[in-house]
Amino acid sequence: MRVLVAGGARVDAGKTTFSTGLVARTDAVGYKPRAGNDYWFDHDDFRTATAEGRLYGKDARKLAAASAASVEPEEINPVHRLWRPSPGGGTGLLGRDDREFLVDRVADGYVVNGTVDLPDAVRDALALADAPRVSSVGAFNDLMTERHLPAQRDLRAEVAAADRAVVESYADVARPFREIDPDAVAVVEPGRVRVYDGERYAKGCAVASGGPAAGQLEERVDDVTDLVDPATEARLPPLSAEARADPRSVADAYDHAYDAVLATAFE
Template sequence: MLRLTILVVGLCAEHAGKTTLTRSILRCLREIGMRPCAFKPKAANNLWYDFDVVYESLSKGRLYGLDAKLLREESHTPLREEVINPVHRLWNEGEQPEYILDRIFADGKTILILKNLTEINRMVKGLFDLLCAKADQIIETTDEDLTTKLLRYYERGIKNSFTEISKNHDVVVVESYSDVALPWEKLKPDIVFGVKPWEISIYDAEKYVMAVDILHGGEISTQRVTALLEPTKRIKILPQPSAQVVDYMKERARPILEEYV
């Protein structure tokens, strides 16, 4: 039964440290005796820059990113990466990047929403063929579609994954994307961790969600939200070697987590 929902957000758009902090929180909670699981409602990869992990997943007829893979491993859960991350967008590189497809996982089924796949798939010699062959539903779309009828697929995938994780774990650690303040409008966190280089900030969850509601309309950045709030606590962090950073952040977050569990 779900006891606690933790939200991790980035206080800057790139390289904030969200996934590292999320892994640290998961590890700490497990040591405390909880059964936590990560949840990343939305994620994205760039086909060019993230080709290793894209190739790995597409070779299996699936699509997920490195974050989902790391978060699943740290969660010690039998749930697959697509449950951890139900909505995954794949971008194409360019001066004006366009997305190639969205992979949505809902009700145990894979739904692909395709926008610019045909030419890309030809150039990469059919790398996407297995993904398409294993998909339960394929939808060709336009930008206009995305603002109307297709939005229900995204909502269904996110809601179903959150429900599935909540049934199997007592703490859900939700990682946002980029510097988006709330990755799912129906999310009701009990505590909010914000992270950027040199600092972790803790926010009162009720006031944080209220600030998001006040600023309603599209995706709200953490910068706009935190301009309205003072953190309840600031924790200084220092750069660490890659092999040590998760354990280091774990100990920095431990006193806060122990207050809640």
């Protein structure tokens, strides 16, 4: 069983809460192929990880803790990007006008943005002395081919071989892997989840991307869900912070929604 959890809203969709509860309900392993957090807005999470000389986010930490197998955040999240705000100037190396990337963790190594001055806390906490530094998009693309893609392929093979896997996408990206068709897809947003047949959702992704020849960009959830009708949907009640922190409590509160996901996955 492989279930993909995607977000119907770019931020704060509730993907991780829903995913941890589904992991607890099914005794699955949760995966987060790509993730990122912000040195400024997520500084407490940054400090928690770097206190051990590591770099990961709270989503991967929660998924790892909820998983049936004993896994570390880095094992289920091979690529993690650390951002920071970039107010008032330029588009930066990756073409963003609101933030700039500082460091990528790829498996157990790092890639550094050579066009910015890293905060002292980043330089001091992480083993960056031998990390490659990129100063152009071309050089970054070359390193992605060399490092990022193999890390993603390794995780993809692990997900494909898993007996029960819950894969959480990132931001509003429709799917993190093109090569694996999920059995069911849960598109989560505040207040509801829409459940899709995995094969139909994958076909919608292919149409939204323009097909294999044209599909160089990631599909967005809204572009796919505009093309595919959900098999069913369910309301999601708001949960307290205490309940959200306990995957078993989430599993109980969202039991009806998980029934719908599993019915779709196994039909």
